[in-house]
């Protein structure tokens with residue numbers, strides 16, 4: 287409901303992203319409770335956390351030549367090259383079932399009911415799930431061809447149609 291959404295936004299306002307000097311990776315700090323955690327706090331939409339996706343000095347990370355940044359939500363199926371994930375040790379859903387899930391997620395994101403980052407945390411079969419699906423910057427030649435082709439066609443903030451790779455079926459959001 288909108289109300290719970292509102293609480294979520296308030297709770298997100300108490301958090302900020304900080305850069306760990308020792309491990310050179312982002313962590314999440316709650317100004318009110320003074321707690322810090324490596325993983326995106328439960329139930330918080332990471333895109334509403336101050337500093338999410340920026341570099342330490344607050345400027346969006348500059349990409350190398352020809353690189354883009356994207357997040358994705360991966361739903362694996364029984365024919366995936368590795369039909370296993372943090373979520374499910376043995377994935378048995380069919381390709382049709384995986385596509386139906388991806389289309390339902392896409393509908394909810396397009397309606398503004400949720401965000402890809404928020405859904406990726408609980409629903410993505412990729413290890414990037416805990417980072418809201420963030421894959422960081424990548425250039426051509428780093429991802430599977432079908433994934434790369436779809437990602438590089440996107441404008442910033444554009445959400446892909448379902449994309450098939452050997453890993454499963456993806457929704458891709460270009461973020462930078």
Ligand SMILES: O=C(O)CN(Cc1ccccc1)C(=O)c1nc(-c2ccccc2)[nH]c1C(=O)O
Nearest residue numbers: 367368411412413414421429430433451452453
């Ligand atoms: O395909 C395979 O044999 C196993 N993989 C590849 C993989 C496994 C771990 C980390 C990154 C990639 C995956 O199934 C996979 N692919 C991805 C992936 C695919 C396209 C873009 C980004 C990630 N994530 C995963 C994952 O388990 O977490």
